[in-house]
Amino acid sequence: MQVIAYYRVSTKSQGESGLGLEAQRDYVQTAAAQQGWDVVAEYVESGVSGSIHPLERPEGAKAFAHGLPVVVAKLDRLSRDVEHIAGMMKRTTFRVATMPKADTLQLHLFAMLAEQERTFISQRTKDALASLQARADAGNADAIASVNNRTEALAKGRTEANRKKGNAVVAANAQALAESVSDALVACMHRQGARTLQAVADCLNQRGIATARGSKWAPTSVKRVMDRLSLAFPE
Known part of the structure; x- marks a missing residue:
């Protein structure tokens, strides 16, 4: 069976360094050898959040446009959103290298677990930032420095994004x-x-x-x- 491989790394730096990408390729290649799949094309999504629907991502749309089954290393590389996964199962055909024989019920279950994990991660991040801010407000020097560093990094990121947007407008x-x-x-x-x-x-x-x-x-x-x-x- 011919398949399309789709890999996603959440940040541009991960995509450039290959962090996580080679592991995904290993999962897919191993599953392909075991299941007799012929990987005829690969698409790599870099710096695109998993919260965006797979068919609305540039490389994701290309991967599914072939009309062939699309293989991802793990389910969360496709999405951590239960609605996304449920919709994709109705509209497309995809396989997960780490559980190539999973049925619809199992995929739903893993999608629910992936979404729950995303919620936990988000809440832990919010709690950690709130705790850091509380320590900074109380006068903790290390916490104050961390808050300032984070603020500067965010401001720099926004400035860079605005600069790129401005350059695009000028070019247009x-x-x-x-x-x-x-x-x-x-x-x-x-x-x-x-x-x-x-x-x-x-x-x-x-x-x-x-x-x-x-x-x-x-x-x-x-x-x-x-x-x-x-x-x-x-x-």
């Missing part, structure tokens, strides 16, 4: 501008014979076309747009 706006002036730029080169960056800039300025900032075109701004559109001067 730049692409939109480039596409909006592409016809005029091509016309300057082919109809009016502009053969230098300065000539193209002069042509666009004469046409009354402004840059994204509302300023006049310069050779550097023309080059950026041409590079973005993969345009070159006619030979």
